[in-house]
Amino acid sequence: MEDVNNHFDLIVVGAGPAGLMAAAFAAEAGLSVCVLEKNARAGMKLLLSGSGQCNLTRADDIRDFLTHYGRGERFVRSSLLNFTNTQLREFFHQLGVDSEDRGDGKVFPVSRRSHDVLEALLRCCRKSDVIIRYKSVVRYIEKDELFRIRTTDGRYSSDFVLLATGGLSYPTSGSTGDGYKLAAELGHHPLSPYPVLTPVTITSYPFSSCSGISFYSRMEIFRDGKKRADYRGDLLLTHKGFSGPLILNNSRDIEKGDILKIAFPGERKKEDLQKALLDEASSAGKKSLKKFLTSKGLPERFVRIMMSLCEIPEDLLLSQLNKKNRMILLDNLFGFSAIVKSKDGFNKAMATGGGIPREEVRGKTMASILVEGLYFAGEVLDIDGDTGGYNLQFAFSSGKMAADSIIRVAGAGLSART
Ligand SMILES: Cc1cc2nc3c(=O)[nH]c(=O)nc-3n(C[C@H](O)[C@H](O)[C@H](O)COP(=O)(O)OP(=O)(O)OC[C@H]3O[C@@H](n4cnc5c(N)ncnc54)[C@H](O)[C@@H]3O)c2cc1C
Known part of the structure; x- marks a missing residue:
């Protein structure tokens, strides 16, 4: 039986940009949120991004982003328009991280430090009382009336689960394809992953x-x-x-x-x-x-x-x-x-193709069409963007979209509690 202290409204698996963004917004809206992260620290890949400088998005009109995701164009549309590059930059500005167009359309923090972007996200999570459990590898998730989550540091339960475990590229950063297995055990049919941006x-x-x-x-x-x-x-x-x-x-x-x-x-x-x-x-x-x-x-x-x-x-x-x-x-x-x-191969690829099929997830909410209460965000999905800020923008936008949807669905429960 789960420890009552280990029950949360939302469990986010993976403290990358997609997971942290979702956690911050969901917690700010009043949900109890716990992020389970296998590494000893958050956002290892985010720290590597843009050679440590973090090309977090682009300066173009958000509609011009859409054709830069291969066959994923239709899927990314709702989340990108729901949380645009302009809103992303404003979000980080509010957190004290100003960004600028480097001159070629690529947007970086003025400090050119990916560390500043990660710290801002973590600050935002702390402010909203997000709990982050490090060195906690999620091994298995099953669902009855609640989600039951088995990890290397204990058992958890939740009403909602967001899988934000990333793809398979740069596996030393923590993304080793676990999300595919976890989703498959819940009934999804992940497409074979392959290295892209290679x-x-x-x-x-x-x-x-x-x-x-x-x-x-x-x-x-x-x-x-x-x-x-x-x-x-x-x-x-x-x-x-x-x-x-x-x-x-x-x-x-x-x-x-x-x-x-x-x-x-x-x-x-x-x-x-x-x-x-x-x-x-x-x-x-x-x-x-x-x-x-x-x-x-x-x-x-x-x-x-x-x-x-x-x-x-x-x-x-x-x-x-x-x-x-x-x-x-x-x-x-x-x-x-x-x-x-x-x-x-994956050791040098900057992104992963394949993964959770777009047909099994609603692009307008990031909700699974197979398992109620299950959501996806970021690179675990069969979405890969071009180089130049498209992948991080999708990670942030899809994380925000998942949070908005979960907040909406949980809304009734939350107002009953307060
Ligand atoms: C070298 C490099 C440079 C890049 N530069 C850029 C760039 O400048 N601009 C850009 O737009 N994109 C860039 N990208 C791509 C971008 O970093 C990724 O698309 C983005 O990080 C994906 O975010 P995510 O949150 O979906 O996944 P990730 O960042 O991969 O985060 C997933 C998290 O889940 C955790 N996790 C996985 N399995 C489990 C489990 N079982 N239990 C608990 N936790 C788990 C991982 O440890 C990890 O912390 C770069 C990628 C690489 C490799």
């Missing part, structure tokens, strides 16, 4: 020495001889392959064995570079090809590798470049074929 490793990769260089590029994805997709964005060369927003944001569409055709100088046209090359060869034939390419904005380290790939001597003059080599060079610059050896 870099790719390339077979026979020649650009290791160019690690850190990035270009605005075009990428076409080919599978079984057919073109599957065509994207543009910033591509980052790494030691073993490609990363940067162009790869991370589209990694959900890339599979092992795919051929990526990269046009490195994506904002330039092949014909224009060819024309400039021919013009300068006749007006300044003594200029080296290397100098010409670097003068067009291509980094020298990259130019060296590209010339060696095309078997063109480094000291070749423009007047010495024959048609065959010119074509080989332009083909490689504008259509470099790279075979995907692998996508990096």
Whole structure:
């Protein structure tokens, strides 16, 4: 039998951004709320976010967010409009954390410290008497008239449960996929999780020495001889392959064995570079090809590798470049074929695809359609956003939405108690 002191209106599983946001709002409305967190501290992944600076949202109109969640667009709509980026920034402002657009639409705390964002959330929870039990791993949840929750530090019961256990990426931060198992035991059918926002490793990769260089590029994805997709964005060369927003944001569409055709100088046209090359060869034939390419904005380290790939001597003059080599060079610059050896796994993925199916949860309330009183928020759901603040905004918005819904449903009970 549960200890009477371990009964709460709401048990939140997971002290990440989604769980803490929900707990703070639910408790402020008068619900007794307990957060069960397996780690010795809250928000480990939040602390890592944005390289420790926390890209908490974006400055765009909230409606412009919607297309940045893959097939989750319809599902995220209600929660994002219910608690927008503007409201999120105001919420943190009230807690003493001012934020600013970094200049590229990404919003960070002015202090550039994710620690400040986490501390503000925890302060808000403390103010509303949220109880947080650390080192408390939820092992099993069942439901009769109440939820019965078994953890490593004892048993709890509650009227409502919010599963905010995150996905499977960066498992060292605590999100090890427990939410899928807990939900499955309650009758849900989690979709197999897969890493997203992940870099790719390339077979026979020649650009290791160019690690850190990035270009605005075009990428076409080919599978079984057919073109599957065509994207543009910033591509980052790494030691073993490609990363940067162009790869991370589209990694959900890339599979092992795919051929990526990269046009490195994506904002330039092949014909224009060819024309400039021919013009300068006749007006300044003594200029080296290397100098010409670097003068067009291509980094020298990259130019060296590209010339060696095309078997063109480094000291070749423009007047010495024959048609065959010119074509080989332009083909490689504008259509470099790279075979995907692998996508990096959960250890390097910044988000998780799959998880609790959107069809099993109401996007307007975050309530389970299968188990009364059960709610979900954040990355445990089959929602993954692009890089740049979309995932944290969804975690916060879905946490707030779950809290609002629980407050509404609990309303009658609460007013009877007071
Ligand atoms: C390196 C990195 C950088 C990122 N940077 C950004 C960024 O700048 N901007 C952005 O928008 N997004 C970013 N993200 C993504 C963002 O951090 C996540 O989408 C967000 O943290 C998800 O929040 P959540 O509350 O759903 O889950 P989580 O933050 O994963 O929190 C889940 C919590 O549940 C706890 N838990 C799990 N199982 C149990 C259990 N059985 N019992 C008790 N507790 C449990 C975990 O310990 C954890 O504390 C980044 C991700 C990574 C990995």
